[in-house]
Amino acid sequence: MILKQIIVYSGCLEKEVLVYCSRKHHVSTGLSALSASRLSNVHLHQEDKELLVVNEGKNSDGYKDYVVRAWLPRKIQQRYKPFTGGFGKTLPRNNPPTQVPSKQISIGTRRMYNKTSHNNRVASRNKRSYKKRFLLKQEETENFPKSRLPQALIIGVKKCGTRALLEFLRLHPNVRAPGPEVHFFDKFYHLGLEWYRQQMPPTLKDQLTIEKTPSYFIGKQVPVRVHNMSRDMKLLLVVRDPVTRAISDYTQTVTKWPQTPFFEKMAFLNASTGLIDTAWPPIGIGVYVRYFLLWNHVFPPRQIHVVSGENLIKNPGREMTRVQDFLGLPRIVSDHHFYFNQTKGFPCVKKSENKGVPHCLGKTKGRTHPDIAPETIDRLRDFYRPFNQKFFQIVGRDFMWH
Numbered sequence: 565m566i567l568k569q570i571i572v573y574s575g576c577l578e579k580e581v582l583v584y585c586s587r588k589h590h591v592s593t594g595l596s597a598l599s600a601s602r603l604s605n606v607h608l609h610q611e612d613k614e615l616l617v618v619n620e621g622k623n624s625d626g627y628k629d630y631v632v633r634a635w636l637p638r639k640i641q642q643r644y645k646p647f648t649g650g651f652g653k654t655l656p657r658n659n660p661p662t663q664v665p666s667k668q669i670s671i672g673t674r675r676m677y678n679k680t681s682h683n684n685r686v687a688s689r690n691k692r693s694y695k696k697r698f699l700l701k702q703e704e705t706e707n708f709p710k711s712r713l714p715q716a717l718i719i720g721v722k723k724c725g726t727r728a729l730l731e732f733l734r735l736h737p738n739v740r741a742p743g744p745e746v747h748f749f750d751k752f753y754h755l756g757l758e759w760y761r762q763q764m765p766p767t768l769k770d771q772l773t774i775e776k777t778p779s780y781f782i783g784k785q786v787p788v789r790v791h792n793m794s795r796d797m798k799l800l801l802v803v804r805d806p807v808t809r810a811i812s813d814y815t816q817t818v819t820k821w822p823q824t825p826f827f828e829k830m831a832f833l834n835a836s837t838g839l840i841d842t843a844w845p846p847i848g849i850g851v852y853v854r855y856f857l858l859w860n861h862v863f864p865p866r867q868i869h870v871v872s873g874e875n876l877i878k879n880p881g882r883e884m885t886r887v888q889d890f891l892g893l894p895r896i897v898s899d900h901h902f903y904f905n906q907t908k909g910f911p912c913v914k915k916s917e918n919k920g921v922p923h924c925l926g927k928t929k930g931r932t933h934p935d936i937a938p939e940t941i942d943r944l945r946d947f948y949r950p951f952n953q954k955f956f957q958i959v960g961r962d963f964m965w966h
């Protein structure tokens with residue numbers, strides 16, 4: 565058994581360690597591949613061993629070669645660079661290299677990063693990061709019904725029609741989504757990606773898993789966290805006139821806490837000067853541009869689709885066509901799926917996979933709003949106008965909230 569060479573080459577997320585063993589050695593796991601090759605200069609830690617898999621065994625003249633995959637932190641990947649026979653390339657099939665690297669190689673994090681507490685933190689971050697990559701890789705390769713991490717998120721905005729969008733998307737046979745809001749990226753991030761995955765319904769590989777949690781939009785750390793999980797994530801953002809949104813938000817608060825003071829009392833710091841209390845969430849959240857910029861810094865515009873909450877009510881078929889195009893789904897959800905329910909005052913669904921009868925969203929959606937004085941509405945409109953303009957400019961669409 566001869567180790568010809570360890571070659572570490574890069575796709576984007578993982579490194580592959582190519583091991584050549586003679587034919588007589590049976591190699592079934594990444595670990596046995598490494599030990600069969602007597603790779604004494606490769607050190608592995610228990611957790612790292614679990615992340616090694618044999619990708620495939622190939623036969624070449626006199627040798628059997630195995631590709632052992634290890635998901636390695638980026639910093640460690642860079643240390644492999646000197647050994648690469650061609651960074652980003654696979655090895656030529658009939659021309660196994662003969663040069664054996666002389667330096668000691670360490671796969672894993674602990675030995676390299678346990679010298680100082682800072683390095684320990686880096687190491688555990690890296691370990692989390694490559695476990696994440698391992699999970700993502702699994703997502704790509706297997707095709708049987710199982711819970712998968714979402715490929716698209718409805719990130720907000722609260723009270724703009726996010727539930728309607730999710731329920732309309734669920735009419736599509738290629739879409740699956742958990743019913744409740746998961747709040748992984750803002751509340752339960754510490755529970756880890758595996759926990760998050762378990763919250764998802766089982767899907768086939770060609771089905772899209774979508775999750776909606778409207779509070780993601782305003783979470784400062786959320787964009788980076790989402791990006792860390794998947795840089796390809798598709799983001800859906802529903803927006804509506806921030807004045808209507810504020811009243812809807814307030815209506816919900818009053819439903820939960822009936823003692824809440826009148827809208828005007830909450831919205832203005834000083835009723836006579838008309839100074840607006842931007843720290844009051846129903847008002848502050850409506851400054852969409854402020855939060856949108858955070859997302860825009862992390863994700864390219866082609867990965868963020870902004871949905872008009874007004875159109876989702878007036879013309880759900882057309883708005884859903886845009887959404888399906890953005891998600892790369894065949895256009896299946898259309899006008900035929902909806903009818904306007906006069907009593908509810910909103911579009912409802914004719915029938916879906918789960919329910920064979922027409923149905924509307926629950927009674928917490930489409931509540932009757934309190935009457936708000938026209939001058940209050942005007943003041944709020946004036947307040948939001950410049951922020952709205954900036955937002956329209958950035959997203960390249962005028963939502964006509966005049």
Ligand SMILES: Nc1ncnc2c1ncn2[C@@H]1O[C@H](COP(=O)(O)OS(=O)(=O)O)[C@@H](OP(=O)(O)O)[C@H]1O
Nearest residue numbers: 722723724725726727728812910911925929930931
């Ligand atoms: N088809 C349909 N049926 C009922 N309601 C609809 C629909 N489409 C949009 N809307 C509007 O959605 C508002 C609730 O928004 P969200 O679902 O984003 O609210 S939440 O953030 O999840 O609480 C909800 O706000 P309220 O009217 O204040 O209840 C509705 O105005």
